[in-house]
Amino acid sequence: MKSLVSVRKSSEYELAGLKEIVNNCMEDLGGLKSMINRSDKVLLKPNLLRSSNPGQAIVTHPTFVEAVAELLVDHGAQLSLGDSPPLGNLARVLSKSGYDNFMKRLNVKPCPFIRKRSLDCLNSRLFRRLELAEEVFEFDKVVNLPKIKTHSQMGLTLAVKNLFGTVIGTDKASWHLRAGKNIDSFATVLVQIYEQISPVVSIVDGVFGMEGNGPNSGKPRRIGIVAAGQDAVALDSVIASLLDFPVDLVKTCVVGSDLGLGVADPEGIAVVGDELGGFPITDFERPKSMTMSWNLSYWNPFRRFLENHVITKPAIDASICKSCGICMNHCPPGAIKSKNGMMKIDTRVCISCFCCHELCDNDAVMIVEPYLGKLLSKVSR
Ligand code: SF4
Numbered sequence: 001m002k003s004l005v006s007v008r009k010s011s012e013y014e015l016a017g018l019k020e021i022v023n024n025c026m027e028d029l030g031g032l033k034s035m036i037n038r039s040d041k042v043l044l045k046p047n048l049l050r051s052s053n054p055g056q057a058i059v060t061h062p063t064f065v066e067a068v069a070e071l072l073v074d075h076g077a078q079l080s081l082g083d084s085p086p087l088g089n090l091a092r093v094l095s096k097s098g099y100d101n102f103m104k105r106l107n108v109k110p111c112p113f114i115r116k117r118s119l120d121c122l123n124s125r126l127f128r129r130l131e132l133a134e135e136v137f138e139f140d141k142v143v144n145l146p147k148i149k150t151h152s153q154m155g156l157t158l159a160v161k162n163l164f165g166t167v168i169g170t171d172k173a174s175w176h177l178r179a180g181k182n183i184d185s186f187a188t189v190l191v192q193i194y195e196q197i198s199p200v201v202s203i204v205d206g207v208f209g210m211e212g213n214g215p216n217s218g219k220p221r222r223i224g225i226v227a228a229g230q231d232a233v234a235l236d237s238v239i240a241s242l243l244d245f246p247v248d249l250v251k252t253c254v255v256g257s258d259l260g261l262g263v264a265d266p267e268g269i270a271v272v273g274d275e276l277g278g279f280p281i282t283d284f285e286r287p288k289s290m291t292m293s294w295n296l297s298y299w300n301p302f303r304r305f306l307e308n309h310v311i312t313k314p315a316i317d318a319s320i321c322k323s324c325g326i327c328m329n330h331c332p333p334g335a336i337k338s339k340n341g342m343m344k345i346d347t348r349v350c351i352s353c354f355c356c357h358e359l360c361d362n363d364a365v366m367i368v369e370p371y372l373g374k375l376l377s378k379v380s381r
């Protein structure tokens with residue numbers, strides 16, 4: 001049987017319209033009652049990377065989450081909403097990102113991720129053990145609510161990647177460190193997290209998404225869709241195609257399909273919903289760092305050359321940097337040092353995870369693409 005993905009057009013954040021569209025998506029997938037029982041305890045997991053104005057397209061839009069929440073409340077579910085933002089506590093991010101009013105109105109309880117649960121993975125998996133938020137496992141169902149965004153390390157951050165938020169706070173950095181520069185390894189961590197959390201459905205906010213150098217400082221872009229599926233790998237694969245983004249560059253789709261946790265091949269996916277005239281979006285701007293999706297062993301003789309002349313790297317703009325130290329304190333391998341109050345990146349130590357770019361509120365971390373890398377990425381498009 002094919003994996004079902006629903007894609008519906010949606011041009012604005014208007015509550016009643018969005019609620020109807022989300023409901024139509026659920027009907028396309030077999031109806032809400034086929035997934036969630038009345039009185040189920042349901043956890044909503046939006047993308048709450050950091051406190052931001054919803055117009056910046058950094059977080060899942062509050063009106064989108066409100067539409068989903070209202071639908072679930074009408075259905076009889078008891079709702080909580082959780083995430084573990086890398087910076088700042090959940091209450092602050094919710095308040096600054098416009099979530100407070102509707103959560104109060106619909107009695108959606110905030111669920112900060114604090115306690116850890118250690119989970120054994122299948123012997124056949126690369127990582128045998130994961131530590132995720134205990135709270136997530138206290139619900140009957142998880143509804144995953146990602147935002148369509150580019151991601152300077154992983155290409156796109158969609159349904160599978162959104163569940164990385166169930167890794168508590170600074171533990172995220174240790175996963176970056178364990179995976180190192182190997183994008184396939186990091187994709188495997190993300191896919192194994194998806195396997196453990198197993199959300200009942202993912203509903204993606206693609207009314208406005210982010211293009212360019214996401215997930216923190218890309219540009220908001222109207223995409224005009226809401227998409228949903230129970231197979232997050234298939235869902236991500238369909239969205240990538242709609243953005244004219246090669247699915248084999250979305251490593252979570254490749255690894256998820258290889259591990260048998262979802263379908264990435266269009267032949268195995270049935271897309272239902274609206275007619276999608278105007279797609280794919282052929283000028284959707286990819287992040288600069290897409291040229292770095294090679295996994296270079298330490299002994300590769302071309303490694304140093306590629307690192308210097310091809311692979312995209314972060315650099316700190318001293319004229320904007322406020323020397324707050326956040327990037328330094330969260331850099332997984334400790335590649336950022338403060339020298340006379342100035343932040344410097346040791347590119348020999350840097351693993352190009354772009355956490356610094358993701359976390360800098362001042363947009364002081366630039367993504368620098370060497371000339372040869374720029375040339376190669378143009379040729380490969
Ligand atoms: S997080 Fe940004 S502002 Fe703070 S030290 Fe790093 S680059 Fe500078």
Ligand code: SF4
Pocket residue numbers: 314330331332333334335336345349350351352353354355356357
């Ligand atoms: S300098 Fe930035 S990109 Fe490099 S390892 Fe540190 S956080 Fe990651």
